[in-house]
Structures are given as C-alpha cells and as structure tokens.
Amino acid sequence: MRSSLDCIPCFIRQALEAGRAVSDDPALHETVVREMLLWMSQADLSQSPPSFAQHIHRRLRAAIGDGDPYRAAKDRHNQMALDLLPELRTMITQSHDPLRTAVRLAVAGNAIDMGIEAHISESDLRGAIDLALDHPVCGEPEAFRQAVDNARDILYIADNAGEIALDVLLVEQLGGQRVTVAVRGAPVLNDATLEDARAVGLEAIADVVSNGSDAPGTILADCSEDFRRRFAQADLVIAKGQGNYESLNDEPGNIFFLFKVKCHVIAQQVGEPIGTHMLTRWPRRSAARREDET
C-alpha cells in the first residue's frame, strides 16, 4: 500500500521514539529527526510504510554504530514467551478447536507491542494472551480454515521477536513439515531474524528462511530471489503483523494477514476499529465476519 499523508507525522514520531530507545544523546535525536524531515519532504509516498521505517532504522543503526541495538530486548522477549509455551501448548491440545486457539495465541504475540516498549513484563504478556483468547478474530476465519485444509505448501512470514515464540504453536497446528517460516534478513527494530527463529526452536519443526531484507515488513523488491521464489510458489501465505500487511496487501497470491490493527490509517482501510484482531485476505473475498465468541 501507498503511505498516506497521515503516516508522515507518525514516521517522524517513530524516528524520535526509536532514537530515544537506542541512544541517550539528545543531539542525536534532533539530528535524526531533522534528517527525516528533510528526507520526507521529498519522499515518494507510493512506498509502503515499512519502507520509511526501514530507512529510519538504517539511519539510526549507522548513527549509533550498533548493527542490532534491540538484541537484548529481543532475547528478553523470546525467553519470556518461551517460558509460557508448555502451558499454552497444553491449553491448545485441551481446546475443542486447537487451530482457533493457536491463531488467537499467535495474534496475542502481535497484540502486545514489544516494539517500542522494551519493558514488557510477564504480566503484560499474560494480559495480552488472556485478551486475545477472549477476543474473536475478525475477517475471514472460516476461509482461513479451508485454506489451511487445502494447502500443500505454506509460507509463514513472522514479525517480531517474542511474538515468534507464540508462532511456534500455530506452526505446530499447521503441521510443520509443509511450512516454511520466513524471518527478516537482517536486524531492524525488534523484528525476528534467523537468530530468533533458532532461539524459539522453529528450526526443529519447520524450514526457516531469511527474506534477505532489513525492512520491518516484506517489501518483495527488497527481498532475496530465493525468498521471492518461495513466496510465488507457496499456495498459502500467512503474514503476521501490520508491517507485513502494509507491504504485502497489494500483492497477488493467497495471502492471509494475521495482525492487530494499530493505527487509524489501517483501521479506516479495513473498516474495523484500532485494537481489532484481524485474520483476512486483502481485499476480502468473503463477507467480513467475526469468529463465534465461544
């Protein structure tokens, strides 16, 4: 999708917040904000929002001379989510609809925004999980179920560290042997890379590949040829998180987006309020509905 004019103040705010997250130097914060203002005054808005975020985070990493400033936060988030997996796995197997429960847990990982807020506690994570378990996903959950039944080759595009540990549970339900999990090709923000996929044990249950890009989304033109080939060949793509939605929602293919709606621009586009847990193709091909509350 194109970036909206409404995205611009949000990009500037993100640059400032990310600058503060990785550096205590106010002069650096100001430099980065001013550079972003100048760059955005000329920027091509046909680019999707993750393309702007990619630029912001490349600049920040260069400015602080640290290629992976969110590494410690990512390790912490992975471990926190991993600690809950045995309990959550039992919950799924005892559920009367294991796929639905696993979907809700996977979106819980996306709902708790570990991106900016490094100080997520275990009780925050548990709160997000409880909310997601009680929160029917909106969009095309039944079409998703049919797509999963019919798929031979599933590409699962992960989003953030921490969240990726909960993705393990959904990949298990999908039957890992037909699933390839794709992660970012290099660190950006707290997005999951190969290191995170390994840390949460995904390599033991599915193929794991890098997409070759350092965008916090999936900008196909920026991804490796190998990733693009897998994307084209998969008969079902599951893309986690709003960044993947923003960068892939204009692409053809059988793509289901699983994400929490986090801003007004996306809320307006999907026609659901901020906070909604979505599981949908774009555009929708079946009437929008919610899962049963049960």
Add this chain to the structure above:
Amino acid sequence: MRSSLDCIPCFIRQALEAGRAVSDDPALHETVVREMLLWMSQADLSQSPPSFAQHIHRRLRAAIGDGDPYRAAKDRHNQMALDLLPELRTMITQSHDPLRTAVRLAVAGNAIDMGIEAHISESDLRGAIDLALDHPVCGEPEAFRQAVDNARDILYIADNAGEIALDVLLVEQLGGQRVTVAVRGAPVLNDATLEDARAVGLEAIADVVSNGSDAPGTILADCSEDFRRRFAQADLVIAKGQGNYESLNDEPGNIFFLFKVKCHVIAQQVGEPIGTHMLTRWPRRSAARREDET
C-alpha cells in the same frame, strides 16, 4: 517556552488537519505538508509552538486565498455560547462563590476544542460546561483570588471564538472597568479577533484591544508596541488557553494561565495529566493544590 522535538510530529499533523479543514484539495494538503517538513528540518526550536502554528496558518491562508477561512465556524461558536449566557449568568449570581464558578465556565470554553472540530454541537458545549463545573481547577486558585482582590489593572488575554463569550462572565466578575481584554490582531485558526470581542459584547463592559499579531498565542516580539506597553503595565495578566501559556510562560510578570492541558509535552511540564483544568502562574509560586470539590 522552546518547542520540544515531540512537538514536531504534532505540527505536521496540525498542518495536515488544518489543510483538510480549509480545503478539499488533496494536492494542496500534500504540498503544505511537504513544505512544512522542509521548513521544520531547518527550524529554530527555541521558538514557541504558537510560532510554528502561525507559520502553518499563514501558509494555508495564502494557499487558499482566503484571509479568514474559519470565519463561519467562529460566528457559529460565538452564537452557540452567547445563547447560553443568560442561563450561565444566573448560575453565577446564585452560586455561593461567583468568582470560582465564572473561572470554571471560562475554562469550559477552553476545554471544548473548537479549533479543529468545526462541528461542535450545543450538547457538546453543555457537556464541557457540566464537566468544568464539576472539575476543580488545579494550580494556584487561592493565589489567583488574592491577585484579583489586589489588582488595579488587569489584562485579560483571550483565546478562541466561542470561548470568548464565556470569558464575558469572568470579566464581569473581575469588574470590567479595570479590565482590558486583548484579542489576536488578525485571523488565525479560530482565535478570537476584535470582530469576536464585539460580537459577544465585550466592548460594552471592558476595554478591548488587538495585540497586533496573527500568532495563535502571544509572542510578545510579534505584538504591537501598544500591546506590549499594556502587558508591561498591567499588575495582573490572565492568559487563556494553552497557546498563550506556551508563548508567555517564560515571560516575567504577574501572569495567571487558565487553560486545559491538551498535550503530553505540557502535561509533563506542569506535572498534571492531559485534561486537567489549570489556573496557575509559571513557575508556580505557591504549592500546587486543587480547589475544594464543592
């Protein structure tokens, strides 16, 4: 006060929202946003926020070729507030503390943000009034009462149209003959000018002057010499609204600010949450307190 880096995304958002409020042309919205990005990349942050807003609104008025695009909204807001005055005046005279009630009604006018939202209904206004009447002002209300008792020459700096009709009630309580009411020198956003002061009848009860500036605040260096002289000579200044606070809070003088806290930057500075109704000098000279709830 200086503008914070946190103000920058807000300025960009304001430029976009104001552009949409005064024009339906998306190309114009984009042009204005891009110009603001470029300008802000070089801007002097020692300027106060109203200085940035002044620039934005000058640019918008020039772009659309309309010197007063908020005129119709201002007329509507004035009339809506005027219609309530007889009832509110009775409420004040029957109150056991008329000054306090008049202060609360004056801040109610500031609390209902008529700036961006042109479609304020009478029930919105009544809601803001009811809330303000039940909402003790925070800061230095007792020091304000003493200052009013002692003042010989009061300069009352108004803020917006609509709101200025409710200011009439407080000016009446102050004893209009010692009060000079100052309004903006030219249209900017929905800020009150001489036309609004006349429309709500202020000229009949107090001296009314223009400040000579088109900033949505009081930037002394941008005001007329006459206004600056009155400002220096007044032994009590009452400044309405956050824009007047932002532009005058570093100035010496016996200035009480009466406003609703509307953003995080100011909330952090005054140490009170967004939404608080403040009546305070800056810095405070007496311990912060709330009025009694009664």
